Amino acid sequence: MQPDPTLPSAAKAGPRAGFETLAEAGAGTAPEAALEIDGISKTYDTGFTALRSVSLTIRRGELFALLGPNGAGKTTLISIICGLVRASSGTVRVHGHHWTQDYRAARRLIGLVPQELTTESFETVWATVTFSRGLFGLPKDPARIEQILKDLSLWEKRNARIMTLSGGMKRRVLIAKALAHEPKVLFLDEPTAGVDVELRRDMWDVVRRLKASGVTIILTTHYIEEAEEMADRVGVITRGEIILVEEKQALMRKLGRKQLVLHLVEPLARVPESLAGYDLSLGEGGGELTYTYDSQGERGGITALMSDLRAAGVQFRDLQTRQDSLEKIFVNLVRQSQ
Numbered sequence: 001m002q003p004d005p006t007l008p009s010a011a012k013a014g015p016r017a018g019f020e021t022l023a024e025a026g027a028g029t030a031p032e033a034a035l036e037i038d039g040i041s042k043t044y045d046t047g048f049t050a051l052r053s054v055s056l057t058i059r060r061g062e063l064f065a066l067l068g069p070n071g072a073g074k075t076t077l078i079s080i081i082c083g084l085v086r087a088s089s090g091t092v093r094v095h096g097h098h099w100t101q102d103y104r105a106a107r108r109l110i111g112l113v114p115q116e117l118t119t120e121s122f123e124t125v126w127a128t129v130t131f132s133r134g135l136f137g138l139p140k141d142p143a144r145i146e147q148i149l150k151d152l153s154l155w156e157k158r159n160a161r162i163m164t165l166s167g168g169m170k171r172r173v174l175i176a177k178a179l180a181h182e183p184k185v186l187f188l189d190e191p192t193a194g195v196d197v198e199l200r201r202d203m204w205d206v207v208r209r210l211k212a213s214g215v216t217i218i219l220t221t222h223y224i225e226e227a228e229e230m231a232d233r234v235g236v237i238t239r240g241e242i243i244l245v246e247e248k249q250a251l252m253r254k255l256g257r258k259q260l261v262l263h264l265v266e267p268l269a270r271v272p273e274s275l276a277g278y279d280l281s282l283g284e285g286g287g288e289l290t291y292t293y294d295s296q297g298e299r300g301g302i303t304a305l306m307s308d309l310r311a312a313g314v315q316f317r318d319l320q321t322r323q324d325s326l327e328k329i330f331v332n333l334v335r336q337s338q
């Protein structure tokens, strides 16, 4: 049988995920931090280095989106923090608890919704989720389990055996299991990959409620619009290195290129010479003039453009602004780092 990565027993092979360094003894902790990840590296037995000294502090109560292309090391990092994969070096603290010296306390604070479906069980939904809670040494709380199952639209299925459920329902069970012991730090590893719209909606409702109750959420996703909508901060990892950590709003302001689209009164055959200094392009048969600028650039002067347009006799009847999506920013960042 496959070990179940969502449960602490999977890590029983030893509270040993970390590699101790002398520096960590007595190292100060940040009281407001949910996770302090310090110098985590991982070289697999194959000799492949999946993580290179990753350091990252996740604040309590934030929703942190970890973005990266396939194979960047996201799952490896999450698996290390959850004690499922052994790091080659580095340390992690969870709410100040050292991940190996204080393993039980640290692990109990963590919930993991893994990428892979691992629930091929004869057990019922109710039994599985209740068992998960018990594994963390918590007293039974049927009312809480009922609430979790209802939130995830699993209540009707509570007596069904897991193996009889559809893939989407099994994924809901994984989420319910991850929540059964009331974690304070929840990892969602590609939670919505291949799930239907209804489950995505349910899941984000649950995530919003958890966040509102103070749970810290670390999310990896391929649907960057989800990160754009939900995240407080964004980290970008590529080839095992964190290349950027930034408030989402600031990131979009800083790196997102903006466009101002002017709908002209009279179409133009070409962009007037006097406006050659601006990044302008004509579209829609000459009836639409698009000005592309980045908010940090020197030539971000819309006021200057307006007066130069007037001087050139170009009139417009309407205008719109557009901003790069997080997806575009992400793609550019990863491309630049290659």
Ligand SMILES: Nc1ncnc2c1ncn2[C@@H]1O[C@H](COP(=O)(O)OP(=O)(O)OP(=O)(O)O)[C@@H](O)[C@H]1O
Residues within 6 Å of the ligand: 044, 045, 046, 048, 049, 050, 068, 069, 070, 071, 072, 073, 074, 075, 076, 077
């Ligand atoms: N057990 C293993 N042995 C050897 N290499 C591995 C092992 N597990 C993962 N890797 C490699 O480590 C790298 C990082 O993998 P990881 O699954 O962490 O990436 P990821 O960012 O989660 O990717 P994805 O978005 O595709 O899930 C990949 O190149 C992968 O092939």
